[in-house]
Amino acid sequence: MAYLAHLGILISIFVMLSMSLNLVVGYTGLLSVTHVAFFGIGAYATAILLTMTDIGFFTSVVVGIIAALTSSFLIGLILSKFDDDFYALASLGFNIIVFSIFLNLQSVTGGPFGISGIDRPELFGFIFTSNVSFLALTLIALVALYFLSHFIVNSSFGRVIKAIRDDEKALQIFGYRTHYYKLTIFMISAGMAAVAGSFFASYITFIDPSSFAATESVFILSMVILGGLADNKGAALGAATIILLPEFLRFVGMPSDIAAQMRQVIYGLLLIVLMIYRPQGFLGKYRL
Amino acid sequence: MDIFIQLTLNGLIAGSIYALVALGFNLSYGTMRFFDLGYSALIAVGGYTVFFLSRQIGLPLPISILIGTIMAGIAGYIIYLLVYVPLRKRKASNMALLVASLGIFTVIQAVIGIFFSSQFRTLSGPVDAERIFHVFGGSITRIQVIILGTSIVVMFALAIIFRFTTFGKSIRAIGDSEEVSKIVGINTSRIIGYVLFIGSAIAGLVGILVGFDTGITPTMGFSLLLKGVVASIIGGVGNVYGGVVGALFLGLIENYGIWHISTEWKDAIAFGLLILFLYFRPQGIFRK
Numbered sequence: 001m002a003y004l005a006h007l008g009i010l011i012s013i014f015v016m017l018s019m020s021l022n023l024v025v026g027y028t029g030l031l032s033v034t035h036v037a038f039f040g041i042g043a044y045a046t047a048i049l050l051t052m053t054d055i056g057f058f059t060s061v062v063v064g065i066i067a068a069l070t071s072s073f074l075i076g077l078i079l080s081k082f083d084d085d086f087y088a089l090a091s092l093g094f095n096i097i098v099f100s101i102f103l104n105l106q107s108v109t110g111g112p113f114g115i116s117g118i119d120r121p122e123l124f125g126f127i128f129t130s131n132v133s134f135l136a137l138t139l140i141a142l143v144a145l146y147f148l149s150h151f152i153v154n155s156s157f158g159r160v161i162k163a164i165r166d167d168e169k170a171l172q173i174f175g176y177r178t179h180y181y182k183l184t185i186f187m188i189s190a191g192m193a194a195v196a197g198s199f200f201a202s203y204i205t206f207i208d209p210s211s212f213a214a215t216e217s218v219f220i221l222s223m224v225i226l227g228g229l230a231d232n233k234g235a236a237l238g239a240a241t242i243i244l245l246p247e248f249l250r251f252v253g254m255p256s257d258i259a260a261q262m263r264q265v266i267y268g269l270l271l272i273v274l275m276i277y278r279p280q281g282f283l284g285k286y287r288l
Numbered sequence: 289m290d291i292f293i294q295l296t297l298n299g300l301i302a303g304s305i306y307a308l309v310a311l312g313f314n315l316s317y318g319t320m321r322f323f324d325l326g327y328s329a330l331i332a333v334g335g336y337t338v339f340f341l342s343r344q345i346g347l348p349l350p351i352s353i354l355i356g357t358i359m360a361g362i363a364g365y366i367i368y369l370l371v372y373v374p375l376r377k378r379k380a381s382n383m384a385l386l387v388a389s390l391g392i393f394t395v396i397q398a399v400i401g402i403f404f405s406s407q408f409r410t411l412s413g414p415v416d417a418e419r420i421f422h423v424f425g426g427s428i429t430r431i432q433v434i435i436l437g438t439s440i441v442v443m444f445a446l447a448i449i450f451r452f453t454t455f456g457k458s459i460r461a462i463g464d465s466e467e468v469s470k471i472v473g474i475n476t477s478r479i480i481g482y483v484l485f486i487g488s489a490i491a492g493l494v495g496i497l498v499g500f501d502t503g504i505t506p507t508m509g510f511s512l513l514l515k516g517v518v519a520s521i522i523g524g525v526g527n528v529y530g531g532v533v534g535a536l537f538l539g540l541i542e543n544y545g546i547w548h549i550s551t552e553w554k555d556a557i558a559f560g561l562l563i564l565f566l567y568f569r570p571q572g573i574f575r576k
Contacts (some may be wrong), residue, residue, distance in 0.1 A: 031383050031386065031387075075563075078563060078566075078567050081567065082566065082570075084381075084382055084383060085322060085323045085382050085383065085386055086566060086570065088323070088383070088386060089323060089517065089521075089562070089566070090562070090563055090566050092514070093514075093518075093559035093560075093562045093563050093566075094559070094563065096514070096555055096556070096559045097555075097556045097559050097560060097563075100552065100553060100555050100556040101556070103552065104550070104552040104553060104556075215507070215510070218390055218394070221387075221390075222387075222390075222391075222394075225387060258402060261398040261399075261401045261402045261406075262398070262402070264394050264395070264397070264398035264401075265394075265395050265398045265399060265402075267391075267394065268390075268391040268392065268393070268394030268395035268398065269391065269395055270391070271387055271388060271390065271391030271394070272371055272388050272391040272392060272395070275375060275380060275384045275385070275387055275388035275391070276371070276374050276375055276378065276380075276388070279380065279381075279384045287381075287384075288381060288383045288384045288387060
């Protein structure tokens with residue numbers, strides 16, 4: 001049961017990530033390769049606040065969101081100028097810069113050794129120690145984020161970002177300041193990633209920079225593309241598939257280090273085959 | 289003063305590695321017009337082929353190096369036939385090509401990891417009696433001299449091919465417009481195939497050189513490629529000579545940068561530079 005809860009928590013956290021990235025990649029059509037930077041900002045905010053101060057988990061989530069919003073605002077100002085492959089490249093550059101801050105700002109982030117001993121959340125004296133209770137908390141956050149993003153993409157704002165994806169020029173001619181829309185959706189997505197990061201730090205109780213390297217952004221991106229661009233259920237399906245894949249390989253009896261590599265082989269091949277035969281992913285509505 | 293000379297030397301050596309990567313990358317970008325991140329896997333293919341042939345089978349070094357270079361070229365050509373040709377036939381967008389190329393990188397590095405483990409290896413022998421030369425008070429190893437020499441030779445060879453051969457002219461024609469090149473009777477897909485073979489062989493050579501200078505890991509190519517891309521953007525993407533100048537500029541900036549800041553920030557400096565350039569001068573130094 002604890003094992004199933006463990007998988008459930010991991011899947012929920014990564015669904016939060018893929019769903020929030022889908023807002024930018026799937027709905028707005030911007031290939032952002034920097035998502036784990038904000039995931040990391042949330043995770044480090046929670047880790048630092050919970051180990052060094054005694055403010056609770058939930059306050060640290062808010063601080064993480066604010067930190068992610070601020071940093072995504074600053075980099076978003078630059079990114080919103082680009083589209084297509086230059087957007088991908090510039091965002092990747094930002095991910096690498098953030099990663100090197102996590103890695104090298106030793107006094108704050110603990111450098112390559114990371115931060116350990118992060119507490120589980122506590123609410124009115126109840127501590128979410130068991131996996132099942134933590135899963136319940138994570139699911140609540142996931143459902144909240146799901147409805148938030150559902151609301152966003154179905155609002156008038158959501159129609160504008162989808163229109164940016166389909167034809168940004170035309171929208172500019174109608175007088176929309178598309179840069180502001182691109183910036184806003186990028187910040188919302190970053191804030192949601194920070195929430196996922198806080199849960200991740202508190203659940204694993206130990207974080208180090210390796211979880212937030214640029215290749216991990218590619219990993220999240222492949223979840224979105226696999227499951228389906230511009231479809232929230234697709235993003236969830238993609239995240240679940242990629243998280244469960246190594247567990248499945250382990251059941252088949254593959255040694256764990258080979259299984260880790262095999263997972264990459266499989267999802268790499270999936271990406272290639274999907275791009276050739278089905279560029280919108282399993283459930284997607286938008287072709288990359 | 290000594291430290292200034294040493295940093296200049298280090299900058300030039302790093303710059304010439306980046307220049308080789310940028311050359312190969314620009315060859316593929318110049319003809320196919322997308323960011324081919326799969327190119328980075330071929331760097332590791334070159335390095336690991338030499339590792340396998342010379343250190344595990346015991347072939348003489350020059351032969352292994354030759355085979356390693358050709359292997360990377362062939363691998364690049366096969367990838368082109370299996371992945372890029374079908375994608376281009378389906379008129380896939382740049383982003384779809386970019387995602388597929390990420391898939392290629394993921395697959396190849398994982399396969400290498402399965403066969404050779406992802407540990408750090410070095411190509412040079414344990415006590416290879418690495419000769420050290422002294423130039424103006426700075427020191428430089430033999431392999432670094434070879435790196436400088438190789439990049440100069442490759443640059444001139446490519447310049448001659450570009451300027452004086454029909455093949456070079458067709459490459460430039462395809463870079464200007466693939467459609468028109470087809471109309472005037474250039475077999476574009478064959479030429480692009482050759483170009484990718486040459487570009488990939490250069491990537492293999494980079495992997496081998498870096499393997500002798502520092503060492504090899506399955507993911508070694510990714511950061512090298514990113515540096516090459518940064519160099520190309522600084523010089524003007526698709527512009528072969530610009531890439532070389534950009535690479536030397538990047539190598540020098542990185543190394544002068546760590547004069548006052550510690551070494552770990554090299555990557556942050558490089559990608560900070562990338563974002564600055566993308567923002568203020570996305571066409572690079574040379575394009576108008």
